[in-house]
Amino acid sequence: MTRIILTAAAAIAAVQIAACGSDSSNSPVQEPPALPTGSITVSITDDPWHDMDSMVLHMTGIEFGHSDGETHYFDMPGGPLDVDMMQLQNGAFHGLLADVDLPEGQYEWMRLHVDPDRSYMDDRGTGGRHGFRMGQDATEGLEVHEPFHIQAGVHSEFMLDFDLRQGVRHHHGGMMGDTYELHSALRLVHMNQAGGLSGQVDPTLIDVNHPACDAAEGGNWVYVFPGDAAVPDDIAEVDSDGVPGPIAADRVDMDPSSGEHRYHFGYLPEGGYRLAFTCSGEWDEEGDEDYPDDPDGRFDFHAFSDPIDIIAGQMRNHDL
Numbered sequence: 245m246t247r248i249i250l251t252a253a254a255a256i257a258a259v260q261i262a263a264c265g266s267d268s269s270n271s272p273v274q275e276p277p278a279l280p281t282g283s284i285t286v287s288i289t290d291d292p293w294h295d296m297d298s299m300v301l302h303m304t305g306i307e308f309g310h311s312d313g314e315t316h317y318f319d320m321p322g323g324p325l326d327v328d329m330m331q332l333q334n335g336a337f338h339g340l341l342a343d344v345d346l347p348e349g350q351y352e353w354m355r356l357h358v359d360p361d362r363s364y365m366d367d368r369g370t371g372g373r374h375g376f377r378m379g380q381d382a383t384e385g386l387e388v389h390e391p392f393h394i395q396a397g398v399h400s401e402f403m404l405d406f407d408l409r410q411g412v413r414h415h416h417g418g419m420m421g422d423t424y425e426l427h428s429a430l431r432l433v434h435m436n437q438a439g440g441l442s443g444q445v446d447p448t449l450i451d452v453n454h455p456a457c458d459a460a461e462g463g464n465w466v467y468v469f470p471g472d473a474a475v476p477d478d479i480a481e482v483d484s485d486g487v488p489g490p491i492a493a494d495r496v497d498m499d500p501s502s503g504e505h506r507y508h509f510g511y512l513p514e515g516g517y518r519l520a521f522t523c524s525g526e527w528d529e530e531g532d533e534d535y536p537d538d539p540d541g542r543f544d545f546h547a548f549s550d551p552i553d554i555i556a557g558q559m560r561n562h563d564l
């Protein structure tokens with residue numbers, strides 16, 4: 245596999261080497277024709293996680309895998325970025341790359357390079373700070389394997405949506421104590437083809453008002469599923485029942501100005517979706533048995549919507 249590092253310094257060095265190796269008495273060196281390029285902008289957002297006050301990822305670059313086997317790597321402009329993912333909720337995002345050129349063609353994957361040794365999170369409950377290690381599916385970075393096309397002369401804008409509940413896994417105990425792993429729980433959304441979905445949840449469904457739920461923090465969540473999903477499912481690491489888990493999940497927060505309990509999905513590809521609500525979401529964790537066989541037996545869904553159509557460029561409102 246050929247890896248192309250697209251930096252200004254590399255380009256200048258290549259020109260200097262070519263000049264030093266040329267003979268002015270010979271015919272001018274014929275440079276190969278430049279490959280047609282399009283431009284790309286990449287940003288990142290996330291789904292919330294109730295356990296942490298902050299979660300800072302030290303991001304060093306982004307890599308793109310072309311279908312011809314070549315890879316194209318870009319350092320973060322201005323140097324590595326420390327991004328607090330807990331600040332990127334309800335549609336907020338952080339820009340990573342802006343208007344960089346990529347050779348045209350089909351790309352099979354995108355990889356966000358993260359330094360786990362310089363990343364951390366602050367636990368809301370204990371006040372402690374925890375470091376990370378990379379999971380088995382993220383040894384080279386956080387990857388998303390969703391094909392996309394770059395067209396010559398055309399600008400494309402993409403959003404990386406990182407699901408923290410699935411992307412951060414807590415392993416309890418052991419000789420090394422508690423450990424936290426980063427996993428590749430990214431969605432890639434083409435912004436020209438994306439819309440949004442938000443709304444409020446009936447207050448009688450909220451955990452403090454619902455007899456089936458306790459009032460522990462972090463219970464109220466809305467999950468989004470494909471429009472053809474027959475039943476909702478949890479975020480179990482292993483799918484044992486053939487029912488796919490959610491595309492994304494959003495914590496339901498109360499708007500202090502209105503008193504409404506609201507959810508928000510800012511970046512969904514155009515198409516049909518169904519929403520499910522749970523007031524026992526604190527019992528739905530990676531590593532549990534697949535719902536409904538979780539031995540805790542305390543997680544369940546309490547509403548499941550009819551299909552909802554999302555149109556690119558529009559924010560759709562739907563109450564549960």
